[in-house]
Amino acid sequence: MSIMSRILIVDDEKDITNPLKIGLASHGFTIDAYNDPREALATYQAGKYGLIIIDIRMPGMNGFDLFREIKKIDGKAKVCFLTAFDMYAGEFKKLFPNMKVEGFLTKPISISRLTSEIKKITG
Secondary structure: OOHHHEEEEEOOOHHHHHHHHHHHHOOOOEEEEEOOHHHHHHHOOOOOOOEEEEEOOOOOOOHHHHHHHHHHHOOOOOEEEEEOOOOHHHHHHHHOOOOOOOEEEEOOOOHHHHHHHHHHHHO
């Protein structure tokens, strides 16, 4: 299995992670999904994922904080934020002016569009 086909999804809502996991798996991706960002961070392994998809608004640890911690562990990690709010791209650029993020996707998103975006990002 290629690392590019392994995706990590972190969103506090199971009604988001479960359908994404099922839908992306049906397109050939291997998905690890977490509803607790702290648990995702505790088990994170550098170089394991082709892409990490993170929700921004989560209790306990928001997506930007999770991004920061993952980048400390794995500076090459590719991260895409999945959010219900468009305004976060500007906020991200203010908080992380020198950090690259692969994209901001807006919920709700279809599996076909998400699959297309993942393929663009991971090559």
